[in-house]
Amino acid sequence: MVDDDVTETRDGPLTARDRFDRIHADIRNRICLLEYPPGEKLSEVELAEEFGISRTPLRRVLARLEDEGLVTSVHGVGTMVTDIEMEELAQVYRLRKELVLLQTSLDVAPPDAVYLARVEALLARAEALKTAPSAKAFSTLDRDMFLTLLELTANTPLRTMSKRLYFRTARIWLQQVTASKIDLMQEIEVYAREVRDILEALKLGDLDAVGHMRRSHISLSFARMIK
Amino acid sequence: MVDDDVTETRDGPLTARDRFDRIHADIRNRICLLEYPPGEKLSEVELAEEFGISRTPLRRVLARLEDEGLVTSVHGVGTMVTDIEMEELAQVYRLRKELVLLQTSLDVAPPDAVYLARVEALLARAEALKTAPSAKAFSTLDRDMFLTLLELTANTPLRTMSKRLYFRTARIWLQQVTASKIDLMQEIEVYAREVRDILEALKLGDLDAVGHMRRSHISLSFARMIK
DNA sequence: ACGTCAGATGATGTGCACAACAGGCGGGTG
DNA sequence: CACCCGCCTGTTGTGCACATCATCTGACGT
Known part of the structure; x- marks a missing residue:
């Protein structure tokens, strides 16, 4: 946590x-x-x-x-x-797609060994979800992952605004899962793969790749959600 | 206003x-x-x-x-x-440099004739400042210009966050002017030229150019401020 | 039978008195 | 003379009672 x-x-x-x-x-x-x-x-x-x-x-x-x-x-x-209008949800996601790129390009602090170990722990939690699927546990993991990756930038205002945007729409995805509009197992599979890829890129020090992977993940996640 | x-x-x-x-x-x-x-x-x-x-x-x-x-x-x-730390001021400016690009590329609403007339009025105010320089009037004009250009994007979250960032640091520039660390007349000259260029680009419908001009202006403005 | 309106009810918004706290002042003491 | 302790003052934080507002209810009149 x-x-x-x-x-x-x-x-x-x-x-x-x-x-x-x-x-x-x-x-x-x-x-x-x-x-x-x-x-x-x-x-x-x-x-x-x-x-x-x-x-x-x-x-x-x-x-x-x-x-x-x-x-x-x-x-x-x-x-x-509050409930969230479809149009506002789309606006938030479009903006978040741009901000994740900044999170790995603006005032970045290169990850150290301790940080990488924390991401490994998060990956372990993602893998564990495969055998014990839980929407709430998934949601909590995604939040922790988000906050952890946010530490990559030292830009305080960027952190603050990204947080606000994240918490503004975090519940919508969970809502769609509980409404069975999203296949939980498939989402977990995709997510674990993404965490693995991000960890790999972090180890290589390729933060730009991290940003673009997250960007595409947000884009695809949104597409699956409104499907 | x-x-x-x-x-x-x-x-x-x-x-x-x-x-x-x-x-x-x-x-x-x-x-x-x-x-x-x-x-x-x-x-x-x-x-x-x-x-x-x-x-x-x-x-x-x-x-x-x-x-x-x-x-x-x-x-x-x-x-x-509050006072503003140098480091935080720099962080805000670095972030604002990126956000202005989004303001003319994310969910943009093309300007109509009424909008262009309003920018022309702002340009007139900028020109008027040349004959009657006033730091406060300049500051107010800059705020109105900022809020007007912000209307170009329909992305509500982007608007909200840009506003927060702007008002967070708007007073610093004014503070530097009153401390005579910035030449007011020179700033007004530069600003009027920028408004004229922006208006020109708006008439041509080249919003991308507007964004990049604003970006360079923010960058140069910050450089002159900390000089 | 139906529309209307006064009253009850429960919610947020406001005003006010007091509690909690930090800093300054001054007298006491070693 | 230096230091410490207690009081005093001004400020923000809290609790509580009341004002204000929207909604529901039900009796009344037509």
Whole structure:
């Protein structure tokens, strides 16, 4: 599991910002893993009780999720998990196709042995999925893979924006799988092959190849999804 | 003046979201125009009084500004306008250089006569600056030019991210000018020439040329800034 | 039977008082 | 004189009560 952008447990007591980031990532993961499917109504009081805080700080989390396009709040109605229009989904994918090239060409930090070992571990998880297929485990793996590859660039703004775009549409693929519109086993096969190819290119230091492989994978993945 | 992302005055009464966007854009402009220079302490109570609201909704605005990297809030200390590290500034510019190419190649909407007339008006403002140089007016013109050219792409996520990046660093250039590290007249001359070239390319329908001209302008502008 | 409207209900948005925290000031002490 | 500790002040963070809004319900009138 990749630590994401949540600050790890530090020595001192948890500050307000730590709680905020933790709860934000938590709810975001629930949305991306479809525990809160599109249209689900999120109750501020219930979530506040669950996290042991008041509505005030929780509303700040929901406000950020709204900025990120994951929920929408309507006065007097409620806070609902957003659905994604077909056109916007296509726009996000077209943009992500371009950004992955930048992730391996802009301010790149060459991978070291430790990094390669981490990617090998991810490959092992991909291989393991073949014998024990699980849509959620696949989704989690894809997220970790994405965050790991994002470390290749040292460009902070590029990292931030790529993350936002990724989490904006990550749940759609999972939704299509659960609706049986995508063959899970086939996707896992393709994915494992892609991870293997990426690892190979990383070992050779050919980051440009990594970018173009990811680009084509995103393109094909999108094509299979809307099929 | 370009309307920006603030919803215009609609028929009904102002909703909460309208107030929020209005105040957000207002404070953001003050920061970008250096009315609140880096390091300035923003008082929540004072701002709340000025806008005639309570601290609660104002804090939501400040939270968003903090997400966008324009301010930082520290518990018990205050909310200060951020300064920009040299390294981060360079990262933003490197990324923006790539994004401007996408703005004229991804989901582009060909400009019509009305659009061309608006760019002509912008060119007129640039020419007018030659006889009445003003750093703030120049800064405002650059913002309007940026937002106008951003309309060339219909890709909403690309628009959103480009905006965030632009407003993240827009004040730095103005800061360098007021510190007399940049020659204002020379910048205005260069800028007017660039707008003229862009307008020419737009009339010819050569959007690719527009992108590359903007890219080189950003590159040169950054080089002059850090000189 | 059907349309209408007042009231109930539950949600988000707002205002306000207090808690938590950091920094500055000043007196006490070795 | 230097250092330390406690108080004071100003700021952000939190909890809570209320305002505002949209939706549903059901009684009423036609």
